[in-house]
Amino acid sequence: MPITVTPFEAGIGADISGVDLSEVSPAEVDQIRKAWVAHQVLRFRGQKLDDDSLANFSANFGELEGAPIGFKTMNYKTDRPEVTVISNIKIDGEAIGGLGDGEAEWHSDMTYIDMPPDASALYSLEIPASGGNTWFMDMYDAYDALSDDLKAKLNGLTCKHDATRSSDGKLRNGFEETYSREDLPGAIHPLVIQHPESGRNALYLGRRLNAHVMELSPAESDALLDQLWVHVRAHAKTWSQEWQIGDLVMWDNRCTMHRRDSFDASSRRLMHRTQVRGSTKPVAA
Numbered sequence: 001m002p003i004t005v006t007p008f009e010a011g012i013g014a015d016i017s018g019v020d021l022s023e024v025s026p027a028e029v030d031q032i033r034k035a036w037v038a039h040q041v042l043r044f045r046g047q048k049l050d051d052d053s054l055a056n057f058s059a060n061f062g063e064l065e066g067a068p069i070g071f072k073t074m075n076y077k078t079d080r081p082e083v084t085v086i087s088n089i090k091i092d093g094e095a096i097g098g099l100g101d102g103e104a105e106w107h108s109d110m111t112y113i114d115m116p117p118d119a120s121a122l123y124s125l126e127i128p129a130s131g132g133n134t135w136f137m138d139m140y141d142a143y144d145a146l147s148d149d150l151k152a153k154l155n156g157l158t159c160k161h162d163a164t165r166s167s168d169g170k171l172r173n174g175f176e177e178t179y180s181r182e183d184l185p186g187a188i189h190p191l192v193i194q195h196p197e198s199g200r201n202a203l204y205l206g207r208r209l210n211a212h213v214m215e216l217s218p219a220e221s222d223a224l225l226d227q228l229w230v231h232v233r234a235h236a237k238t239w240s241q242e243w244q245i246g247d248l249v250m251w252d253n254r255c256t257m258h259r260r261d262s263f264d265a266s267s268r269r270l271m272h273r274t275q276v277r278g279s280t281k282p283v284a285a
Protein backbone atom coordinates (compact mmCIF):
# COMPACT_ATOMS: atom_id res chain seq x y z
CA MET A 1 0.00 0.00 0.00
CA PRO A 2 1.49 3.42 -0.88
CA ILE A 3 2.05 6.01 1.83
CA THR A 4 -0.59 8.73 1.81
CA VAL A 5 0.09 12.19 3.25
CA THR A 6 -3.05 14.13 4.20
CA PRO A 7 -2.25 17.65 5.46
CA PHE A 8 -4.45 18.96 8.29
CA GLU A 9 -6.72 21.91 7.57
CA ALA A 10 -4.95 23.84 10.33
CA GLY A 11 -2.03 24.40 7.94
CA ILE A 12 0.43 22.55 10.18
CA GLY A 13 0.77 18.78 10.42
CA ALA A 14 -0.37 15.82 8.36
CA ASP A 15 -1.77 12.34 8.78
CA ILE A 16 0.37 9.60 7.29
CA SER A 17 -1.37 6.37 6.38
CA GLY A 18 -0.40 3.19 4.56
CA VAL A 19 2.67 2.41 6.63
CA ASP A 20 3.46 0.02 9.46
CA LEU A 21 6.13 1.75 11.54
CA SER A 22 7.37 -1.55 12.96
CA GLU A 23 8.78 -2.48 9.53
CA VAL A 24 9.49 0.60 7.44
CA SER A 25 11.53 0.32 4.24
CA PRO A 26 14.28 2.82 3.33
CA ALA A 27 11.99 4.24 0.62
CA GLU A 28 9.23 4.77 3.20
CA VAL A 29 11.69 6.42 5.60
CA ASP A 30 12.67 8.77 2.80
CA GLN A 31 9.03 9.71 2.14
CA ILE A 32 8.34 10.17 5.85
CA ARG A 33 11.43 12.39 6.26
CA LYS A 34 10.29 14.61 3.36
CA ALA A 35 6.77 14.84 4.83
CA TRP A 36 8.19 15.64 8.28
CA VAL A 37 10.27 18.53 6.95
CA ALA A 38 7.35 19.79 4.84
CA HIS A 39 4.54 19.47 7.43
CA GLN A 40 6.45 19.77 10.75
CA VAL A 41 4.19 17.34 12.65
CA LEU A 42 3.18 13.86 11.45
CA ARG A 43 0.52 11.58 12.90
CA PHE A 44 0.44 7.83 12.27
CA ARG A 45 -2.74 6.16 13.55
CA GLY A 46 -3.31 2.52 14.53
CA GLN A 47 0.32 1.56 15.13
CA LYS A 48 1.35 -1.41 17.26
CA LEU A 49 4.81 -0.65 18.58
CA ASP A 50 6.89 -2.15 21.35
CA ASP A 51 9.86 -0.19 22.66
CA ASP A 52 12.23 -1.82 20.21
CA SER A 53 10.14 -0.92 17.19
CA LEU A 54 9.54 2.62 18.52
CA ALA A 55 13.29 3.13 19.05
CA ASN A 56 14.24 1.47 15.76
CA PHE A 57 11.76 3.55 13.78
CA SER A 58 12.94 6.78 15.46
CA ALA A 59 16.60 5.91 14.84
CA ASN A 60 15.97 6.20 11.10
CA PHE A 61 16.03 9.98 11.65
CA GLY A 62 19.27 10.19 13.61
CA GLU A 63 21.01 9.12 16.78
CA LEU A 64 18.61 8.90 19.71
CA GLU A 65 18.83 11.20 22.72
CA GLY A 66 18.87 9.93 26.31
CA ALA A 67 16.23 10.87 28.88
CA PRO A 68 15.87 14.57 29.76
CA ILE A 69 17.11 15.55 33.21
CA GLY A 70 14.99 14.15 36.05
CA PHE A 71 13.04 11.53 34.04
CA LYS A 72 14.40 8.39 35.68
CA THR A 73 12.15 6.13 37.75
CA MET A 74 13.01 3.03 39.81
CA ASN A 75 9.65 1.29 39.54
CA TYR A 76 8.98 1.30 35.82
CA LYS A 77 11.46 0.44 33.13
CA THR A 78 11.12 0.70 29.38
CA ASP A 79 12.76 -1.98 27.28
CA ARG A 80 15.17 0.50 25.70
CA PRO A 81 17.09 3.26 27.53
CA GLU A 82 16.27 5.71 24.71
CA VAL A 83 12.54 5.27 25.32
CA THR A 84 11.31 7.57 28.07
CA VAL A 85 7.92 7.92 29.70
CA ILE A 86 5.36 10.70 29.89
CA SER A 87 2.68 9.63 32.35
CA ASN A 88 0.64 10.50 35.43
CA ILE A 89 0.66 6.88 36.62
CA LYS A 90 2.28 6.15 39.98
CA ILE A 91 3.62 2.81 41.23
CA ASP A 92 4.05 2.60 45.01
CA GLY A 93 3.64 6.36 45.18
CA GLU A 94 6.40 7.02 42.65
CA ALA A 95 5.59 8.70 39.31
CA ILE A 96 6.64 6.41 36.48
CA GLY A 97 7.19 9.28 34.03
CA GLY A 98 7.27 13.02 33.49
CA LEU A 99 4.64 15.79 33.36
CA GLY A 100 1.91 14.27 35.58
CA ASP A 101 -1.69 15.27 34.76
CA GLY A 102 -1.34 19.06 34.69
CA GLU A 103 -1.08 21.46 31.81
CA ALA A 104 2.31 21.60 30.08
CA GLU A 105 3.06 25.09 28.79
CA TRP A 106 4.10 25.87 25.21
CA HIS A 107 7.69 24.78 24.65
CA SER A 108 10.15 23.11 22.34
CA ASP A 109 11.94 20.09 23.78
CA MET A 110 15.26 20.38 25.62
CA THR A 111 16.23 23.75 24.20
CA TYR A 112 18.24 24.17 27.40
CA ILE A 113 21.07 22.12 25.83
CA ASP A 114 23.46 23.31 23.11
CA MET A 115 22.14 20.89 20.49
CA PRO A 116 18.42 20.38 21.20
CA PRO A 117 16.71 17.36 19.62
CA ASP A 118 15.77 17.58 15.93
CA ALA A 119 12.70 15.41 16.45
CA SER A 120 10.52 13.98 19.18
CA ALA A 121 8.07 11.10 18.81
CA LEU A 122 5.27 10.32 21.24
CA TYR A 123 3.39 7.00 21.14
CA SER A 124 0.15 6.50 23.07
CA LEU A 125 -0.43 3.36 25.13
CA GLU A 126 -3.14 4.57 27.54
CA ILE A 127 -5.25 7.71 27.27
CA PRO A 128 -7.83 9.45 29.48
CA ALA A 129 -11.48 9.59 28.35
CA SER A 130 -11.07 13.32 27.76
CA GLY A 131 -8.39 16.00 28.06
CA GLY A 132 -4.66 15.57 27.57
CA ASN A 133 -4.71 16.84 23.97
CA THR A 134 -1.31 17.92 22.64
CA TRP A 135 -1.17 21.18 20.68
CA PHE A 136 1.44 22.14 18.11
CA MET A 137 2.38 25.64 16.93
CA ASP A 138 4.02 26.56 13.63
CA MET A 139 7.07 28.68 14.44
CA TYR A 140 7.76 29.52 10.77
CA ASP A 141 4.34 31.06 10.64
CA ALA A 142 4.97 32.78 13.99
CA TYR A 143 8.06 34.41 12.47
CA ASP A 144 6.47 35.26 9.10
CA ALA A 145 3.57 37.00 10.85
CA LEU A 146 5.86 39.42 12.75
CA SER A 147 5.95 43.05 11.62
CA ASP A 148 9.05 44.10 9.66
CA ASP A 149 10.04 46.34 12.59
CA LEU A 150 9.93 43.46 15.03
CA LYS A 151 11.82 41.17 12.66
CA ALA A 152 14.55 43.83 12.41
CA LYS A 153 14.62 44.23 16.20
CA LEU A 154 15.23 40.48 16.69
CA ASN A 155 18.27 40.53 14.44
CA GLY A 156 21.35 39.40 16.40
CA LEU A 157 19.45 38.77 19.64
CA THR A 158 19.92 35.59 21.66
CA CYS A 159 17.88 34.04 24.42
CA LYS A 160 18.89 31.93 27.42
CA HIS A 161 16.77 28.75 27.78
CA ASP A 162 16.31 27.55 31.35
CA ALA A 163 17.41 24.00 32.25
CA THR A 164 16.08 24.03 35.79
CA ARG A 165 12.33 23.55 35.23
CA SER A 166 10.23 21.18 33.15
CA SER A 167 7.38 22.38 30.94
CA ASP A 168 4.86 21.96 33.76
CA GLY A 169 6.92 24.53 35.68
CA LYS A 170 8.31 22.02 38.22
CA LEU A 171 11.87 22.32 39.49
CA ARG A 172 14.01 19.49 38.16
CA ASN A 173 16.07 17.42 40.60
CA GLY A 174 19.36 18.94 41.63
CA PHE A 175 18.63 22.62 40.88
CA GLU A 176 18.10 25.68 43.07
CA GLU A 177 14.78 27.57 43.20
CA THR A 178 16.29 30.76 41.80
CA TYR A 179 19.39 31.91 39.94
CA SER A 180 20.61 35.18 38.53
CA ARG A 181 20.20 35.23 34.77
CA GLU A 182 23.98 35.00 34.36
CA ASP A 183 24.19 31.88 36.58
CA LEU A 184 21.00 30.22 35.37
CA PRO A 185 21.89 26.74 33.99
CA GLY A 186 20.83 26.43 30.38
CA ALA A 187 21.83 27.20 26.80
CA ILE A 188 21.85 30.39 24.75
CA HIS A 189 20.37 30.29 21.23
CA PRO A 190 19.45 32.89 18.59
CA LEU A 191 15.86 34.17 18.86
CA VAL A 192 15.38 33.57 15.15
CA ILE A 193 16.96 30.48 13.61
CA GLN A 194 17.30 29.17 10.10
CA HIS A 195 16.05 25.61 9.72
CA PRO A 196 18.97 23.52 8.42
CA GLU A 197 16.81 21.49 6.02
CA SER A 198 14.01 23.79 4.84
CA GLY A 199 16.13 26.96 4.94
CA ARG A 200 13.14 28.83 6.43
CA ASN A 201 13.33 31.23 9.38
CA ALA A 202 11.64 30.19 12.61
CA LEU A 203 11.05 32.07 15.84
CA TYR A 204 12.90 30.09 18.50
CA LEU A 205 11.38 30.83 21.89
CA GLY A 206 11.84 27.54 23.78
CA ARG A 207 9.51 28.53 26.60
CA ARG A 208 8.57 31.69 28.46
CA LEU A 209 9.46 30.78 32.03
CA ASN A 210 12.93 32.03 33.03
CA ALA A 211 13.80 33.07 29.47
CA HIS A 212 16.22 35.97 29.11
CA VAL A 213 17.26 37.96 26.05
CA MET A 214 20.91 38.32 26.91
CA GLU A 215 21.65 41.52 24.95
CA LEU A 216 18.86 43.49 26.70
CA SER A 217 18.32 44.69 30.26
CA PRO A 218 16.01 42.40 32.32
CA ALA A 219 13.11 44.86 31.91
CA GLU A 220 13.62 45.21 28.15
CA SER A 221 14.02 41.46 27.82
CA ASP A 222 10.74 40.79 29.65
CA ALA A 223 8.92 43.41 27.57
CA LEU A 224 10.17 41.94 24.28
CA LEU A 225 9.49 38.32 25.27
CA ASP A 226 6.00 39.23 26.52
CA GLN A 227 5.33 40.96 23.19
CA LEU A 228 6.53 37.90 21.25
CA TRP A 229 4.47 35.49 23.33
CA VAL A 230 1.32 37.63 22.92
CA HIS A 231 2.05 37.61 19.19
CA VAL A 232 2.52 33.83 18.82
CA ARG A 233 -0.52 32.98 20.92
CA ALA A 234 -2.66 35.32 18.82
CA HIS A 235 -1.28 34.72 15.33
CA ALA A 236 0.62 31.46 14.86
CA LYS A 237 -1.10 28.44 13.33
CA THR A 238 -1.86 25.63 15.77
CA TRP A 239 -3.18 22.10 15.53
CA SER A 240 -4.47 19.93 18.35
CA GLN A 241 -3.89 16.17 18.56
CA GLU A 242 -6.79 14.31 20.16
CA TRP A 243 -5.15 11.03 21.12
CA GLN A 244 -6.27 7.52 20.26
CA ILE A 245 -4.41 4.47 21.50
CA GLY A 246 -1.81 3.47 18.90
CA ASP A 247 -1.17 7.02 17.63
CA LEU A 248 2.41 7.99 17.02
CA VAL A 249 3.01 11.72 16.61
CA MET A 250 6.43 12.89 15.49
CA TRP A 251 7.36 16.54 15.31
CA ASP A 252 10.17 18.74 14.10
CA ASN A 253 11.43 20.35 17.27
CA ARG A 254 13.27 23.10 15.35
CA CYS A 255 10.20 24.79 13.90
CA THR A 256 7.35 23.92 16.29
CA MET A 257 6.36 24.38 19.91
CA HIS A 258 3.88 22.13 21.71
CA ARG A 259 1.79 22.20 24.84
CA ARG A 260 -0.46 19.72 26.59
CA ASP A 261 -3.92 20.14 28.14
CA SER A 262 -4.45 18.92 31.67
CA PHE A 263 -6.67 15.88 32.30
CA ASP A 264 -8.53 14.13 35.10
CA ALA A 265 -6.01 13.07 37.74
CA SER A 266 -7.92 9.84 38.45
CA SER A 267 -7.53 8.63 34.85
CA ARG A 268 -4.41 7.05 33.37
CA ARG A 269 -2.32 8.41 30.51
CA LEU A 270 0.79 6.55 29.34
CA MET A 271 3.02 7.67 26.48
CA HIS A 272 6.39 6.33 25.42
CA ARG A 273 8.70 8.86 23.85
CA THR A 274 11.88 9.00 21.81
CA GLN A 275 13.94 11.98 20.75
CA VAL A 276 16.35 12.31 17.87
CA ARG A 277 19.54 14.06 18.93
CA GLY A 278 20.24 17.48 17.40
CA SER A 279 22.33 17.27 14.24
CA THR A 280 23.44 20.91 14.48
CA LYS A 281 23.36 23.79 16.93
CA PRO A 282 20.49 26.20 16.20
CA VAL A 283 21.94 28.72 13.72
CA ALA A 284 20.94 32.38 13.52
CA ALA A 285 18.81 33.31 10.50
Ligand code: SIN
Nearest residue numbers: 086104133134167260
Ligand atom coordinates in the same frame (compact mmCIF):
# COMPACT_ATOMS: atom_id res chain seq x y z
C1 SIN B 1 5.64 16.95 25.99
O1 SIN B 1 5.38 18.10 26.32
O2 SIN B 1 6.74 16.66 25.53
C2 SIN B 1 4.59 15.87 26.14
C3 SIN B 1 3.30 16.21 25.54
C4 SIN B 1 2.20 15.31 25.97
O3 SIN B 1 2.24 14.73 27.06
O4 SIN B 1 1.25 15.18 25.20
